[in-house]
Amino acid sequence: MAQKYKVTTRTKLLSFLFETLALNGGWSKKTVKQRLQSATVFVNGQVQTKHDFMVDAGDMVTIGTQQRGAQTNSQQKKLEILYQDKDLIAINKPAGLLSVGTNKETKDHALALLRSELSRAKKHLRLWPVHRLDRDTSGVLLFATSKEMREAVMEQWSNTEKTYLAVVEGTPKKDHGTISQPLRLDEKEYKMHVGEHKEAKPAITHYSVKESRSKRTLLKVNIETGRQHQIRAHMAWLGHSIVGDERYGKKEAHMGLHAMRLVFVHPLSKKKIVLEVDAPQTFYKLLK
Structure with a gap:
């Protein structure tokens, strides 16, 4: 089941994921990076694999399953x-x-x-x-x-x-x-x-x-x-x-x-x- 998180402060996507999933959610940083690289992270409905992608306050970050056809580099x-x-x-x-x-x-x-x-x-x-x-x-x-x-x-x-x-x-x-x-x-x-x-x-x-x-x-x-x-x-x-x-x-x-x-x-x-x-x-x- 997809997990949704709302961004409150402008930051890099990986930093947001570390704080949300690793620091507060108990995930390992290795797992967070793997999820990002495997095209299971979405920002406002769009797949994002770039760790330095900037997210703004109000953006919705979704951690889900890999979409059919979604590919990392x-x-x-x-x-x-x-x-x-x-x-x-x-x-x-x-x-x-x-x-x-x-x-x-x-x-x-x-x-x-x-x-x-x-x-x-x-x-x-x-x-x-x-x-x-x-x-x-x-x-x-x-x-x-x-x-x-x-x-x-x-x-x-x-x-x-x-x-x-x-x-x-x-x-x-x-x-x-x-x-x-x-x-x-x-x-x-x-x-x-x-x-x-x-x-x-x-x-x-x-x-x-x-x-x-x-x-x-x-x-x-x-x-x-x-x-x-x-x-x-x-x-x-x-x-x-x-x-x-x-x-x-x-x-x-x-x-x-x-x-x-x-x-x-x-x-x-x-x-x-x-x-x-x-x-x-x-x-x-x-x-x-």
């Missing part, structure tokens, strides 16, 4: 490979999956899953991320099979075409525009500050309206630079934060940002590589 189907040769591999990263691990113990991330999927018993595949996507951003993610290839792609990264789809709150006043505000990372808050500052770096974001509803808008976004959280911070500065972006806007079960297209010249073959993948249905549902 490690239980996912094989990653969708969009392109592969001996030097480069591109995947369609699902939302909710880290690009790379945050520490040596983290196994549920795209790099580890892809390496495990493609490695053979006597041949361990080595991979280097050419770039990264935020955990809650889906779409094209590129890896190299050597440091030299990664560096070769990065040398021309400023000429790479990077196109995203974004669902934002409200509707921009103009159907298209450019945001050229510099960005500065606040390492304590792990958040980008927008505007002039001696430590700020240039950042350029172009956007155009694809579809507009009464309260939300679908944008096509191209970035000339690739700063951390660039689109998220720039759109929030414009007054139209990404839907579901807890750090720069309001929390929802899903975030409306998808890396749709990546175009670059292969350093060895000199051929143009076009990688493109549509957003999942859960993304488009955010527009409704």
Whole structure:
């Protein structure tokens, strides 16, 4: 039988579970972590497996049985490979999956899953991320099979075409525009500050309206630079934060940002590589 608990103070999900189930409920911390990893923890009806997911006062946390079809990152189907040769591999990263691990113990991330999927018993595949996507951003993610290839792609990264789809709150006043505000990372808050500052770096974001509803808008976004959280911070500065972006806007079960297209010249073959993948249905549902 499902157990329901109401959140009274904003905190991380794992901290809430430890206090509620371990400290006051007699559960072991190991059991709490296992329940979280096995997709039996729900926040407002949505499965959550991320220990650092933020819950707010009033949220309802349910401890139940695993839903049919619910999967943790490690239980996912094989990653969708969009392109592969001996030097480069591109995947369609699902939302909710880290690009790379945050520490040596983290196994549920795209790099580890892809390496495990493609490695053979006597041949361990080595991979280097050419770039990264935020955990809650889906779409094209590129890896190299050597440091030299990664560096070769990065040398021309400023000429790479990077196109995203974004669902934002409200509707921009103009159907298209450019945001050229510099960005500065606040390492304590792990958040980008927008505007002039001696430590700020240039950042350029172009956007155009694809579809507009009464309260939300679908944008096509191209970035000339690739700063951390660039689109998220720039759109929030414009007054139209990404839907579901807890750090720069309001929390929802899903975030409306998808890396749709990546175009670059292969350093060895000199051929143009076009990688493109549509957003999942859960993304488009955010527009409704």
